[in-house]
Amino acid sequence: MAHLKSxxxxxxxxxxxxxxxxxxxxxxxxxNSFHDEVSMWVYEEILPNGEKLSQVINRSNENVKYLxxxxxxxxxxxxxxxxxxxxxxxxxxxxxxxxxxxxxCKRLVGKIRSDAEAISLTKGMEVxxxxxxxxxxxxxxQLGINCCVLMGANIANEIAxxxxxxxxVGYRKNKEIxxxxxxxxxxxxxxxxxxxxxxxxxxCGTLKNVVAIAAGFVDGLDMGNNTKAAIMRIGLREMKxxxxxxxxxxxxxxxxxSCGVADLITTCLGGRNRKCAEAxxxxxGKRSFDELEAEMLQGQKLQxxxxxxxxxxxxxxRKWLELFPLFTTVHEICIGRLPPAAILTYSENSPKCxxxxxxxxxx
Amino acid sequence: MAHLKSxxxxxxxxxxxxxxxxxxxxxxxxxNSFHDEVSMWVYEEILPNGEKLSQVINRSNENVKYLxxxxxxxxxxxxxxxxxxxxxxxxxxxxxxxxxxxxxCKRLVGKIRSDAEAISLTKGMEVxxxxxxxxxxxxxxQLGINCCVLMGANIANEIAxxxxxxxxVGYRKNKEIxxxxxxxxxxxxxxxxxxxxxxxxxxCGTLKNVVAIAAGFVDGLDMGNNTKAAIMRIGLREMKxxxxxxxxxxxxxxxxxSCGVADLITTCLGGRNRKCAEAxxxxxGKRSFDELEAEMLQGQKLQxxxxxxxxxxxxxxRKWLELFPLFTTVHEICIGRLPPAAILTYSENSPKCxxxxxxxxxx
Numbered sequence: 001m002a003h004l005k006s007x008x009x010x011x012x013x014x015x016x017x018x019x020x021x022x023x024x025x026x027x028x029x030x031x032n033s034f035h036d037e038v039s040m041w042v043y044e045e046i047l048p049n050g051e052k053l054s055q056v057i058n059r060s061n062e063n064v065k066y067l068x069x070x071x072x073x074x075x076x077x078x079x080x081x082x083x084x085x086x087x088x089x090x091x092x093x094x095x096x097x098x099x100x101x102x103x104x105c106k107r108l109v110g111k112i113r114s115d116a117e118a119i120s121l122t123k124g125m126e127v128x129x130x131x132x133x134x135x136x137x138x139x140x141x142q143l144g145i146n147c148c149v150l151m152g153a154n155i156a157n158e159i160a161x162x163x164x165x166x167x168x169v170g171y172r173k174n175k176e177i178x179x180x181x182x183x184x185x186x187x188x189x190x191x192x193x194x195x196x197x198x199x200x201x202x203x204c205g206t207l208k209n210v211v212a213i214a215a216g217f218v219d220g221l222d223m224g225n226n227t228k229a230a231i232m233r234i235g236l237r238e239m240k241x242x243x244x245x246x247x248x249x250x251x252x253x254x255x256x257x258s259c260g261v262a263d264l265i266t267t268c269l270g271g272r273n274r275k276c277a278e279a280x281x282x283x284x285g286k287r288s289f290d291e292l293e294a295e296m297l298q299g300q301k302l303q304x305x306x307x308x309x310x311x312x313x314x315x316x317x318r319k320w321l322e323l324f325p326l327f328t329t330v331h332e333i334c335i336g337r338l339p340p341a342a343i344l345t346y347s348e349n350s351p352k353c354x355x356x357x358x359x360x361x362x363x
Numbered sequence: 364m365a366h367l368k369s370x371x372x373x374x375x376x377x378x379x380x381x382x383x384x385x386x387x388x389x390x391x392x393x394x395n396s397f398h399d400e401v402s403m404w405v406y407e408e409i410l411p412n413g414e415k416l417s418q419v420i421n422r423s424n425e426n427v428k429y430l431x432x433x434x435x436x437x438x439x440x441x442x443x444x445x446x447x448x449x450x451x452x453x454x455x456x457x458x459x460x461x462x463x464x465x466x467x468c469k470r471l472v473g474k475i476r477s478d479a480e481a482i483s484l485t486k487g488m489e490v491x492x493x494x495x496x497x498x499x500x501x502x503x504x505q506l507g508i509n510c511c512v513l514m515g516a517n518i519a520n521e522i523a524x525x526x527x528x529x530x531x532v533g534y535r536k537n538k539e540i541x542x543x544x545x546x547x548x549x550x551x552x553x554x555x556x557x558x559x560x561x562x563x564x565x566x567c568g569t570l571k572n573v574v575a576i577a578a579g580f581v582d583g584l585d586m587g588n589n590t591k592a593a594i595m596r597i598g599l600r601e602m603k604x605x606x607x608x609x610x611x612x613x614x615x616x617x618x619x620x621s622c623g624v625a626d627l628i629t630t631c632l633g634g635r636n637r638k639c640a641e642a643x644x645x646x647x648g649k650r651s652f653d654e655l656e657a658e659m660l661q662g663q664k665l666q667x668x669x670x671x672x673x674x675x676x677x678x679x680x681r682k683w684l685e686l687f688p689l690f691t692t693v694h695e696i697c698i699g700r701l702p703p704a705a706i707l708t709y710s711e712n713s714p715k716c717x718x719x720x721x722x723x724x725x726x
Binding site: 153154155158159163164165166191223224225226227228229230232233236237240252253255256257258261262263265266269270344 | 516522526527528529586587588590591592593595596600603615616618619621626628632633707
């Protein structure tokens with residue numbers, strides 16, 4: 001019955017994509033219902049020594065560029081041909097940077113199995129004025145297939161060295177499929193749970209970056225743990241309130257999952273959004289985020305600042321600015337309209353001050 | 364109508380008691396329904412220079428021993444005579460170390476106004492085998508008065524210098540009284556909210572110390588932010604699950620308040636429980652907590668270790684050990700039955716391992 005076995009393809013081979021392939025490949029070896037082989041689409045690159053990245057991965061079993069030093073498992077097969085990589089798969093893992101997602105989906109229309117199931121690991125959807133463009137929805141609509149999401153407090157490099165962490169699978173209706181995804185990802189050091197709340201899980205992965213900016217400001221102002229904990233809590237409250245306003249089906253309990261409180265904690269303790277925001281506040285807002293990003297992140301991009309802007313546009317468009325004092329103030333600090341200390345300055349004349357009890361607490 | 368004005372007494376004058384008196388004294392000056400004067404009972408001590416602590420406080424307006432450098436407000440009056448300090452008060456704030464609470468209540472029987480309202484700021488109730496001995500219940504039953512609680516992410520010294528923080532008032536039935544307490548404590552830098560859930564709020568203040576021990580172990584094992592966030596999340600889940608099993612009235616939403624997630628964050632980032640547990644793990648469990656406490660805390664006491672033991676007794680008595688793998692494992696590490704790394708070691712044969720999905724997640 002080998003032909004009835006499921007086949008898995010990972011679409012993406014960056015840092016997180018490579019770790020995902022490693023996790024899944026360790027499980028397909030054990031699961032009878034899956035082929036051992038895990039296909040991994042690689043955006044082909046020529047390495048400095050002239051070799052092709054996909055060939056090096058297949059020879060050395062390592063993604064020498066994006067996850068050096070970690071064996072992916074011999075059953076991970078790198079494939080530079082996107083269409084060929086996906087054509088037999090009925091389990092597709094999407095884990096490319098979000099700006100490439102739409103283009104990749106377009107290339108895949110009509111090229112995938114009609115019974116395929118998808119899951120998105122990509123954080124950082126765009127938020128348009130009308131509301132968020134969920135990446136799971138983009139995949140679902142473009143390809144006509146069901147799409148779950150997997151989010152959580154998971155820093156790829158820590159999972160790669162098998163440090164314990166957790167993740168949350170969000171699913172829409174089909175619990176059985178969600179459990180398949182849990183089977184594929186769950187290991188002794190990577191604890192995965194499923195919740196029926198795609199939107200809640202996916203929004204957590206995006207909105208937390210705005211809170212991380214606020215937490216970085218608090219760090220840069222040397223306010224201490226008390227204040228930082230308060231800002232993180234207010235941020236979590238606004239994440240929950242906005243998610244529920246946008247999607248009434250979002251559940252409170254989702255924010256207690258790894259994708260919620262745990263990912264928020266990780267992001268506000270480490271993380272590049274927090275780090276750049278700290279530097280921004282230490283410079284009194286006199287050096288722009290663009291400048292700090294270029295200097296501190298070696299080409300990586302800050303998502304929190306652009307997400308804060310996008311969220312602000314939604315809030316303004318819907319006349320909700322005053323309900324979300326923290327989100328609003330973060331954006332106004334980022335663009336220089338308010339000083340970094342505004343995150344903490346109480347003013348009875350400023351209903352937008354996050355320290356006032358925003359109505360968000362009532363949701 | 365001055366005789367109808369309410370009178371406030373703070374029972375206790377340690378670090379947190381002095382900050383509470385400062386907060387309240389700034390508000391009674393503004394609130395017409397309260398006498399300006401705030402009475403603060405001081406357990407009399409003779410200072411090295413021979414002066415009495417209460418006299419120095421009244422002369423200098425500073426608690427030179429427990430909150431040096433901070434002006435309390437001229438309307439804070441230290442009083443070394445407990446009975447005299449409380450006799451006219453109808454708002455009583457209890458903020459003495461928990462081991463003295465029962466003795467103080469006994470001394471106050473029949474000595475307070477019958478219409479008095481109480482609030483407890485004391486964290487760290489004892490948990491007996493039958494269940495927790497809430498300090499609010501102790502006060503209520505001994506004195507025959509209503510008792511609220513105030514908990515949250517509040518490190519006294521940070522609030523003393525007016526860094527922003529938050530707190531949660533838990534009340535049983537009377538919302539109007541809860542709002543009075545909010546009025547008395549809330550300032551521009553101290554944001555207080557009220558929730559109808561005394562038990563949930565008070566249990567948060569105690570159970571978080573057990574989670575902080577676990578977080579300290581993770582720090583001592585150098586596991587990184589991912590793992591730490593996961594342990595904090597699992598800890599929050601067990602706090603919620605145990606509180607709800609003990610008191611079905613406890614609300615999920617309470618754990619999103621300052622007393623819940625925010626206090627947990629503060630305690631797991633700084634805090635003496637975390638600090639000693641980190642040292643314990645770094646020493647591979649070879650130096651006892653008693654030894655580390657004596658060396659590191661200059662006479663202050665660790666609550667997490669004794670609370671972990673008490674919680675373990677409750678869980679064993681009720682046959683719930685396997686539902687609470689994190690709480691259970693923390694105690695077994697503290698007493699040397701398991702190595703510190705057990706907090707992170709997955710074993711399919713150990714249903715008590717916190718990394719397995721404990722049933723607590725289903726509550």
